[in-house]
Amino acid sequence: MRHKGLALVTLLFTFSMMIVLSVDAQAAVKMSNKKLVVEMGTAPQLQLIDSDYDLEEEADSWKTSNSNVVEVDEEGILTPVSVGSTIVTAKLDGKKYTSRVTVVDYTGMSEEQKEVVSFALQYVGNRYRYGGTSLTKGADCSGFTLAVYKNFGYDLTHNAYSQIADTQKVKMRDIKPGDLIFYGSSKRACSHVALYIGNGKVVHASTETTGIVISDYKYRKYVAVGRVLETETYPGEETDESVTRYATQQ
Numbered sequence: 233m234r235h236k237g238l239a240l241v242t243l244l245f246t247f248s249m250m251i252v253l254s255v256d257a258q259a260a261v262k263m264s265n266k267k268l269v270v271e272m273g274t275a276p277q278l279q280l281i282d283s284d285y286d287l288e289e290e291a292d293s294w295k296t297s298n299s300n301v302v303e304v305d306e307e308g309i310l311t312p313v314s315v316g317s318t319i320v321t322a323k324l325d326g327k328k329y330t331s332r333v334t335v336v337d338y339t340g341m342s343e344e345q346k347e348v349v350s351f352a353l354q355y356v357g358n359r360y361r362y363g364g365t366s367l368t369k370g371a372d373c374s375g376f377t378l379a380v381y382k383n384f385g386y387d388l389t390h391n392a393y394s395q396i397a398d399t400q401k402v403k404m405r406d407i408k409p410g411d412l413i414f415y416g417s418s419k420r421a422c423s424h425v426a427l428y429i430g431n432g433k434v435v436h437a438s439t440e441t442t443g444i445v446i447s448d449y450k451y452r453k454y455v456a457v458g459r460v461l462e463t464e465t466y467p468g469e470e471t472d473e474s475v476t477r478y479a480t481q482q
Contacts, residue, residue: 260284263322263329269353270302270312272337278308280322280329291322291329302333315431317356317446332357334446337431342464344384345409349429352380358444360437365390373424376437376444377412380427386460392416392425399458407457408464413449414456422455 264279280289294304298318303311308322312335322329334356338346354367361370367379374395378388388398396414407413409430416422426436426447434449 261289261324263331265331267332269334269336269350270310272312272335276310278320278331280324289324291324293323296320301335315433336429341409342466344461344464348384348410351383352427352435355444356435356446360440360443371437373437377425377427381460393422395425396422396456396458399460402457402459404457410461412458412460413454415452416455419455
């Protein structure tokens, strides 16, 4: 009887250790990038990594929540399709691992435009917080644009309407990446601001439900466009008209 009890204890101990090891193994597996900004024309790869041993784990499957933005193959290699943001999910042993992938097209942008746009896109998916100016803990629409440009030494007022006066007036036909688009029923009733990222898209702190997102620039009525950047430096090799479509006033 004593031997049977000992055998049962041993069996239970072995089983519990197997569970612990299994849980530990799963806990050690992580997505190589929880957030990734991908440029059109590139083909980066996401991976599942066992952080304990610094080894790649082969996922059972990969999928994207929006194949119109990015496609993903069975090895986690990404193919950007259009400017936007999507969630890429890898599945391993029944567990899901995700990465927010944001696609950008830098074609024709000045160095300053690239810096502003790429910096702003890092925070897609982060939370919206009314009155906030933190890119990580939460920002509202004007708090988002304020915080982005503060990183580059520009001071904007924490108010969408007031930011119209903070910026240089620009016609919509002359808009460039980095410019701000203001929305509302009229200019005096401006209630929202977003940052233009090119290709007809804006990034903005939208609502408490959606957080910081990418939208079509005409997703609602716009009333003004303003420019913040004072200097724009274009690479000397980008001289073809099809490449410098945003650089018409160098």
